[in-house]
Amino acid sequence: MSGSRRARAEIIVVGTELLQGYRADRHVPFLTVELRRAGLDVRRATVVPDQRQCVAASVALALDSDATVVIVCGGVGPTPDDVTKDAVADALGTTLKMDDNAREEIRRRASVFGDVSPDAVDRQAMVVPGARLLTNHVGVAPGLAVSRGSATVYLLPGPPAELRDMFLRYVGPEIRRTASPGWVAMIRTASLREVTVAEMVSDALGLGQRVTAAYLPAPGIVDVLLSANSKRTLASAVAKVRKRLGCRIYSENGGELEEVVGALLTARGNSLVTAESCTGGLVAQLLTSIPGSSRYVLGGVVAYSNGLKERLLGVPGDMLRRHGAVSAEVASAMAEGARERLGGDWAISVTGIAGPDGGTEDKPVGLVLHGLAGPGGVDVARHVLGGDRAAVRMASARLALDFLRGRLMVS
Amino acid sequence: MSGSRRARAEIIVVGTELLQGYRADRHVPFLTVELRRAGLDVRRATVVPDQRQCVAASVALALDSDATVVIVCGGVGPTPDDVTKDAVADALGTTLKMDDNAREEIRRRASVFGDVSPDAVDRQAMVVPGARLLTNHVGVAPGLAVSRGSATVYLLPGPPAELRDMFLRYVGPEIRRTASPGWVAMIRTASLREVTVAEMVSDALGLGQRVTAAYLPAPGIVDVLLSANSKRTLASAVAKVRKRLGCRIYSENGGELEEVVGALLTARGNSLVTAESCTGGLVAQLLTSIPGSSRYVLGGVVAYSNGLKERLLGVPGDMLRRHGAVSAEVASAMAEGARERLGGDWAISVTGIAGPDGGTEDKPVGLVLHGLAGPGGVDVARHVLGGDRAAVRMASARLALDFLRGRLMVS
Numbered sequence: 149m150s151g152s153r154r155a156r157a158e159i160i161v162v163g164t165e166l167l168q169g170y171r172a173d174r175h176v177p178f179l180t181v182e183l184r185r186a187g188l189d190v191r192r193a194t195v196v197p198d199q200r201q202c203v204a205a206s207v208a209l210a211l212d213s214d215a216t217v218v219i220v221c222g223g224v225g226p227t228p229d230d231v232t233k234d235a236v237a238d239a240l241g242t243t244l245k246m247d248d249n250a251r252e253e254i255r256r257r258a259s260v261f262g263d264v265s266p267d268a269v270d271r272q273a274m275v276v277p278g279a280r281l282l283t284n285h286v287g288v289a290p291g292l293a294v295s296r297g298s299a300t301v302y303l304l305p306g307p308p309a310e311l312r313d314m315f316l317r318y319v320g321p322e323i324r325r326t327a328s329p330g331w332v333a334m335i336r337t338a339s340l341r342e343v344t345v346a347e348m349v350s351d352a353l354g355l356g357q358r359v360t361a362a363y364l365p366a367p368g369i370v371d372v373l374l375s376a377n378s379k380r381t382l383a384s385a386v387a388k389v390r391k392r393l394g395c396r397i398y399s400e401n402g403g404e405l406e407e408v409v410g411a412l413l414t415a416r417g418n419s420l421v422t423a424e425s426c427t428g429g430l431v432a433q434l435l436t437s438i439p440g441s442s443r444y445v446l447g448g449v450v451a452y453s454n455g456l457k458e459r460l461l462g463v464p465g466d467m468l469r470r471h472g473a474v475s476a477e478v479a480s481a482m483a484e485g486a487r488e489r490l491g492g493d494w495a496i497s498v499t500g501i502a503g504p505d506g507g508t509e510d511k512p513v514g515l516v517l518h519g520l521a522g523p524g525g526v527d528v529a530r531h532v533l534g535g536d537r538a539a540v541r542m543a544s545a546r547l548a549l550d551f552l553r554g555r556l557m558v559s
Numbered sequence: 560m561s562g563s564r565r566a567r568a569e570i571i572v573v574g575t576e577l578l579q580g581y582r583a584d585r586h587v588p589f590l591t592v593e594l595r596r597a598g599l600d601v602r603r604a605t606v607v608p609d610q611r612q613c614v615a616a617s618v619a620l621a622l623d624s625d626a627t628v629v630i631v632c633g634g635v636g637p638t639p640d641d642v643t644k645d646a647v648a649d650a651l652g653t654t655l656k657m658d659d660n661a662r663e664e665i666r667r668r669a670s671v672f673g674d675v676s677p678d679a680v681d682r683q684a685m686v687v688p689g690a691r692l693l694t695n696h697v698g699v700a701p702g703l704a705v706s707r708g709s710a711t712v713y714l715l716p717g718p719p720a721e722l723r724d725m726f727l728r729y730v731g732p733e734i735r736r737t738a739s740p741g742w743v744a745m746i747r748t749a750s751l752r753e754v755t756v757a758e759m760v761s762d763a764l765g766l767g768q769r770v771t772a773a774y775l776p777a778p779g780i781v782d783v784l785l786s787a788n789s790k791r792t793l794a795s796a797v798a799k800v801r802k803r804l805g806c807r808i809y810s811e812n813g814g815e816l817e818e819v820v821g822a823l824l825t826a827r828g829n830s831l832v833t834a835e836s837c838t839g840g841l842v843a844q845l846l847t848s849i850p851g852s853s854r855y856v857l858g859g860v861v862a863y864s865n866g867l868k869e870r871l872l873g874v875p876g877d878m879l880r881r882h883g884a885v886s887a888e889v890a891s892a893m894a895e896g897a898r899e900r901l902g903g904d905w906a907i908s909v910t911g912i913a914g915p916d917g918g919t920e921d922k923p924v925g926l927v928l929h930g931l932a933g934p935g936g937v938d939v940a941r942h943v944l945g946g947d948r949a950a951v952r953m954a955s956a957r958l959a960l961d962f963l964r965g966r967l968m969v970s
Binding site: 168189191435453455505 | 775833835839844846
């Protein structure tokens with residue numbers, strides 16, 4: 149291992165249900181970012197069933213593959229299919245033993261939930277010899293940290309809220325103390341294409357920088373993940389990128405667009421209403437996914453049919469006939485109608501062709517018009533978006549939020 | 560390997576972006592179900608970066624672990640970080656060679672997209688010696704199937720639409736011909752708790768059945784995956800479960816609740832409007848996620864504030880003051896108001912407390928009321944749902960759809 153090579157982590161997710169389909173893992177995306185933040189590259193993530201042999205084999209393989217940190221997720225609870233501790237003991241050539249401190253702690257945690265079945269307490273109090281106990285502040289089952297040579301195996305509970313709390317509280321800080329820190333910044337942008345963001349960032353960073361940039365596109369947004377070897381290098385890179393992208397950046401702390409818009413509205417004491425056609429309620433749904441959004445979201449209208457565009461928003465029938473429902477005129481009238489009839493400080497509207505059918509040469513699938521009515525009048529924006537129906541709808545909704553964000557920034 | 564043990568598959572997903580966080584894999588859930596359907600148990604799923612050595616090591620490991628089918632997803636395209644073919648060649652101890660048939664096919668496919676860069680065509684025409692070509696009917700890059708001993712390695716393109724098409728078209732049928740078939744049925748239910756579904760299914764199947772049932776809960780729904788060793792055993796089990804669960808089953812072909820509701824409305828020529836409070840547009844959004852939903856969804860109202868409940872839906876102010884917005888009275892008035900003012904055959908309403916705050920002893924977080932107005936009058940349903948804000952909202956939306964489905968089934 150060369151000195152410049154970053155320390156390496158492996159993630160092992162234990163869960164038969166993830167190999168039965170229809171349920172996607174949620175641990176790997178969270179852990180990879182946090183491990184990068186702590187200075188580790190994730191070199192492999194494996195999903196294995198709740199079978200002692202399978203788990204043991206994966207842990208052994210990770211330890212043989214020069215991983216310095218191995219995170220094993222799930223299977224530390226009290227039920228018979230919780231085999232992770234046994235499996236890790238197998239991989240380390242040892243056997244579990246009862247730990248009195250663990251038993252006390254588990255009993256204390258279990259009593260919070262009013263369930264202190266002695267069998268369950270005892271099962272969870274069996275630990276790998278030499279392991280350090282990680283208190284579970286959300287649920288009951290404690291985590292474990294076991295060192296062997298230069299590697300540490302962390303056993304964390306499977307419920308996402310428990311795993312996250314335990315990682316952020318114990319594992320992340322501990323790794324940061326021992327690993328050479330990794331300096332990672334995530335810069336989130338909206339309304340730009342991936343290639344545009346990449347050009348702007350490369351341009352800002354210049355040549356020969358000791359910073360790597362990864363681009364993570366999703367409908368309507370592009371995240372830029374900057375990684376550097378020192379705090380100073382990262383800070384300088386972030387400053388350059390910030391200067392170049394300017395107000396295209398909506399978040400540097402992982403916040404979602406709907407949270408940022410909510411915070412801007414709250415700060416101004418402004419309220420918002422929505423008028424949606426092709427997004428069918430997605431804009432309102434994103435906005436109201438944030439707790440406390442009732443402070444600034446009054447509500448909205450899903451005017452999917454032309455009849456409802458007339459009846460609920462007052463869009464003139466002859467305008468719909470002359471320009472079509474997907475037009476700048478109608479987007480504008482929808483926003484104005486919503487602001488007037490529903491009574492918010494701001495109204496955003498979306499009308500477009502989400503596909504897969506309904507496109508024409510003049511108005512292709514992916515064409516979307518946004519209207520934004522506010523104290524200073526109405527603006528309209530026009531985009532042609534790629535991707536399937538779901539992607540067009542999500543990008544349309546996010547662009548609507550970003551349109552409003554842009555206006556709130558300058559007003 | 561004993562005769563009764565099912566053949567074993569491994570999935571290797573190639574993608575550095577999946578180990579940088581923020582993006583979750585989408586291949587494993589799809590492939591595990593399809594492989595089960597084809598008679599294979601997935602015993603390990605691994606995510607590795609776009610690095611030739613890492614991919615090669617994982618393929619070698621899978622072949623050493625008695626897998627009969629290895630699916631490698633992604634990295635077969637024309638760019639320099641597409642290393643899967645090289646890596647598989649490494650694992651098999653061979654090197655890529657140019658294939659003239661592949662070149663012709665790639666040129667033909669590339670011309671559909673108007674992009675026949677000779678370099679890209681040539682790169683994609685390099686194949687593992689002895690591999691069979693799998694035509695890409697969606698994109699350009701072909702897949703490959705390479706056999707070694709009793710194992711076959713399938714190299715499939717990474718874009719989900721291409722991977723799915725290629726799997727369903729070639730890989731699934733091919734595996735089914737060689738593996739002893741697995742008989743799997745998925746039965747989807749809504750509005751029941753997991754424990755209730757499990758009791759009903761166990762009860763229906765009785766003891767000593769050669770059928771296994773797995774329960775896959777998601778907010779508002781529980782999927783039952785039945786697996787058997789013969790077609791007859793499966794058919795008998797499905798018949799029993801069908802009889803016991805009856806109209807609680809909304810789909811046996813993987814269809815979503817919003818598709819089933821859409822089909823029922825279409826068959827009756829009926830239209831629908833929505834009136835949402837705590838779901839904030841999610842019901843309308845789910846319904847309109849289905850292409851062609853404009854045939855039966857007219858639109859809806861997101862009446863998040865009490866003011867809009869009055870103004871847009873005509874809910875009396877004194878009813879809101881007397882019973883509160885989260886009450887059977889208001890749910891009923893919202894549905895009636897929406898049906899009258901928006902003009903659909905059916906109107907569904909949702910009002911509730913999504914949390915995390917806003918609950919009281921009488922009206923806890925998770926309390927949700929649904930109203931359903933139709934040709935025969937108004938019904939109201941009441942539920943107390945568990946989980947966080949996102950789970951309560953999604954379960955509320957699905958229960959609203961299932962409420963309507965129940966009425967459409969009998970009307």
